[in-house]
Amino acid sequence: MLDSFLGLPAHPLIVHAPVVLVPLASLGLLVLLLRPAWRPRYAGLLLVGLVAAALGAIAAAVSGNAFAERVGLPVSHQSYGTALAAVSVALAVAGGSWLWLVRREREASPRLTTLGWTAGAVSLIAIVLVGLTGHSGATAAWASATPSSSGTGSPSFTLGDVAGHATQDSCWAAVDDGVYDLTGWIDRHPGGQARILALCGTDATAAFQDQHDSDDRPQEQLAQFRIGDLLG
Known part of the structure; x- marks a missing residue:
């Protein structure tokens, strides 16, 4: 289902979603952790971002498996991509639960603080995984590319x-x-x-x-x- 789009492989197109949304949602969560006054205004927007980021990461993983059937399996890239999808879902659950408590309890509590910083830790892991997944994918795609020779013949x-x-x-x-x-x-x-x-x-x-x-x-x-x- 996520194999191709308009005649092109879907994976190189879909990966742009988690590459942008996962770090953006993660940073947004960290900002709200540090700025309580902004939580009422931006909590809903952040929740949408967390869910969209998780869905984007899942779609990238699924389309990546389909793409691998065409070009071969980049093992490290697949491992990082699968981990990123799982962590993005965990981030959406932890972050969403924290935002729900923020709206429900209003006042700070040990439970609210613990859940918030747990979600913050998961967001940092997600940011790191985006970098590792992107780097391993770029390596698999471009490691063999070499600049053209300045001479007229092949090296x-x-x-x-x-x-x-x-x-x-x-x-x-x-x-x-x-x-x-x-x-x-x-x-x-x-x-x-x-x-x-x-x-x-x-x-x-x-x-x-x-x-x-x-x-x-x-x-x-x-x-x-x-x-x-x-x-x-």
Whole structure:
């Protein structure tokens, strides 16, 4: 249901909702905690923001799972996104309960104070998770992007150069006459991280051909990670 919108993948569009609403609602809650005089005026608006933020985070998580079926599963991004959806719901419940007590009790009480600062702590966690989720998503999407070469030809690398990039943080592999930066594909590979990590820093031609033979789709996916030619 949340797979596409107007012919485009829905997830890159939907993620803008929690990216904006979760921090905004979280900061709004913290402001009302610190400024009691503003609570009567802005409590209703904040409640709407908390609910909208939670719904946006849930929609982003659901659409992200659908998007992963097309492009592969970015494990860390999915984990952070799922956690963000859960924390956003918890924030809406805790913040909404606190706002209800604010309207009901009027005067400060230990219960009101405890619930308020609990909601405040959850809001800080939500803000951190927005950053972690966004960063992991950007890494999965753009880690393999490299600036264009200033020369007229493609950069060239030796197998020694490739061998120097054999970690999860910098994973290169040689296939046929090309060199590929697979760092951004590690978390997204449908077969799991181990399949790609085993290729880091190696000539992966035989392994790639044995696994995929003449299948066009893996060839097309591999091509987007090419960073240069293999010398020798």
